[in-house]
Amino acid sequence: MHEILLVEDNPDDVELTLRAFRKSNIANDMIVARDGIEALDYLFSTGIHAGRPGDLPQVVLLDLNLPKVEGLQVLQRIRANPKTRLLPIVILTSSIEEQDLVSGYRLGANSYIRKPVDFQEFVEAVRQLGLYWLLLNQVPPVP
Amino acid sequence: MTARRRWLTHPAIHTAAFIGLLLVMVTGRIAYRLAHAFPEYAEWMARTYDIPATPAAHEQMVHQRITRANMIVSRVSIFVTVGVLLGVTLIVTSHVLLMREIRRREEVERILQNTNRELESFSYSVSHDLRAPLRSIDGFSQALLEDAGPSLAPEAQGHLARIRHATQRMGLLVDDLLTLSKVARTEMKRERVDLSDLSAHIVSELRRQAPERVVHVTVTPGLAARGDARLLSQALQNLIENAWKFTSRRDVAAIDVGQTRDGSGTQTFFVRDNGAGFDPDYADKLFGPFQRLHGSSEFPGTGIGLATVQRIIHRHGGRVWAEGQVEQGACFYFTLA
Numbered sequence: 001m002h003e004i005l006l007v008e009d010n011p012d013d014v015e016l017t018l019r020a021f022r023k024s025n026i027a028n029d030m031i032v033a034r035d036g037i038e039a040l041d042y043l044f045s046t047g048i049h050a051g052r053p054g055d056l057p058q059v060v061l062l063d064l065n066l067p068k069v070e071g072l073q074v075l076q077r078i079r080a081n082p083k084t085r086l087l088p089i090v091i092l093t094s095s096i097e098e099q100d101l102v103s104g105y106r107l108g109a110n111s112y113i114r115k116p117v118d119f120q121e122f123v124e125a126v127r128q129l130g131l132y133w134l135l136l137n138q139v140p141p142v143p
Numbered sequence: 144m145t146a147r148r149r150w151l152t153h154p155a156i157h158t159a160a161f162i163g164l165l166l167v168m169v170t171g172r173i174a175y176r177l178a179h180a181f182p183e184y185a186e187w188m189a190r191t192y193d194i195p196a197t198p199a200a201h202e203q204m205v206h207q208r209i210t211r212a213n214m215i216v217s218r219v220s221i222f223v224t225v226g227v228l229l230g231v232t233l234i235v236t237s238h239v240l241l242m243r244e245i246r247r248r249e250e251v252e253r254i255l256q257n258t259n260r261e262l263e264s265f266s267y268s269v270s271h272d273l274r275a276p277l278r279s280i281d282g283f284s285q286a287l288l289e290d291a292g293p294s295l296a297p298e299a300q301g302h303l304a305r306i307r308h309a310t311q312r313m314g315l316l317v318d319d320l321l322t323l324s325k326v327a328r329t330e331m332k333r334e335r336v337d338l339s340d341l342s343a344h345i346v347s348e349l350r351r352q353a354p355e356r357v358v359h360v361t362v363t364p365g366l367a368a369r370g371d372a373r374l375l376s377q378a379l380q381n382l383i384e385n386a387w388k389f390t391s392r393r394d395v396a397a398i399d400v401g402q403t404r405d406g407s408g409t410q411t412f413f414v415r416d417n418g419a420g421f422d423p424d425y426a427d428k429l430f431g432p433f434q435r436l437h438g439s440s441e442f443p444g445t446g447i448g449l450a451t452v453q454r455i456i457h458r459h460g461g462r463v464w465a466e467g468q469v470e471q472g473a474c475f476y477f478t479l480a
Contacts, residue, residue, distance in 0.1 A: 010275055010279075012275075012278070012279035012282070012283070013275065013278065013279070016278065016279070016282040016283075016286075019282070019286060064271075065271055065272075093271070094271045094272075094274040094275055094278070095271045096321075097266070097271075115274075115278060116278075116314075117274060117277045117278050117281055117310065117311055117313075117314030118281060118311050118314070119278070119281045119282040119284075119285040119286075119307075120285065122278070122282065
């Protein structure tokens with residue numbers, strides 16, 4: 001319950017994001033998927049996650065530049081499946097290219113956050129993100 | 144070839160000329176045949192318009208007329224043939240030239256598209272791939288400071304602080320470079336833009352960020368321009384932010400945004416301040432990327448802001464230049480075509 005799925009291939013970014021969550025006193029379980037396939041396998045209980053009970057994370061933090069299946073494609077497949085159609089997705093990326101922003105929202109992302117270079121700013125961003133998506137926001141029931 | 148003369152090479156013009164000549168030729172041939180087939184007709188013509196006294200004279204005149212008609216017709220035939228040949232040559236030549244021009248333009252367009260794609264993927268990498276390692280350097284330096292800080296010598300802590308400072312500066316540079324490359328890639332719109340409105344917004348945002356500063360800002364109302372609102376807003380933002388920054392050591396700073404006419408009467412906008420100014424000997428260096436006339440300890444900055452302004456103004460077909468003296472303020476002028 002109340003876990004966060006972090007889809008991120010860069011191990012440094014995984015480590016820093018976990019650290020930022022710890023520093024913001026967000027105690028939720030963090031599941032890390034290293035590429036798009038792993039993320040989809042987790043959500044749909046397929047592949048390496050076959051047989052996992054079908055509960056969904058509270059929020060998905062999705063990087064865009066991913067190996068195998070690219071971030072926007074992951075988003076597309078999540079929205080195409082009735083089970084995950086309403087799942088809150090936050091794009092967390094380095095890119096502020098307009099095309100990424102537009103495609104991200106068009107494909108149904110709930111939020112788009114650019115990772116700042118300054119780690120203190122990043123910790124602050126993660127703190128607010130956790131506060132909003134884990135405490136304030138109400139998630140729709142799993143169909 | 145000028146645009147006005149371009150119709151001369153248009154195939155439709157040549158085709159029409161060709162068809163016209165062909166018609167003249169055909170009519171000529173028909174007239175010739177008619178005159179031969181019906182001498183009575185030629186005779187009637189001669190009689191109708193000039194009736195001779197005797198039948199013999201009449202006979203001779205008819206003969207002369209027919210001969211003359213024959214001569215005229217054969218001359219017309221020669222002209223028509225030459226005309227047709229010329230027409231065909233013109234049509235073929237213009238087609239060949241046109242095809243060559245089309246192929247050349249297609250080639251240029253293809254090269255441009257490739258360059259644009261490369262530029263797109265380059266700026267994508269800048270935005271995405273170059274920032275990721277910077278985040279790691281800054282993040283882990285901070286982690287080290289937090290986890291091992293107390294056991295580190297003050298000097299070592301200072302080094303870590305320097306690493307973070309440099310990393311964040313690099314982050315700013317990457318962002319500014321990205322903005323500069325975006326200016327070149329953005330699709331331009333031409334619309335009415337109220338520069339006074341934009342300036343007022345920019346100034347109120349700056350005041351919000353630094354409420355302690357005393358800055359007298361005068362914006363001439365109704366500064367109307369035609370151009371791309373987003374790009375012009377970016378250019379004004381850079382100019383006004385510069386003025387704001389370089390007046391930071393003035394007890395009472397003054398910034399003027401207004402318009403004037405240059406020597407030739409062209410509408411010229413300006414942003415003037417009473418700040419640190421610059422050495423006019425280096426005025427031409429101001430607009431080059433990474434060019435800075437002040438140390439970053441004096442005034443922070445990446446040296447890309449004015450390069451971005453210049454690119455925006457050039458994209459509008461305008462000019463940008465600066466006047467100033469050390470410690471006597473600076474004035475940046477720009478025109479928009």
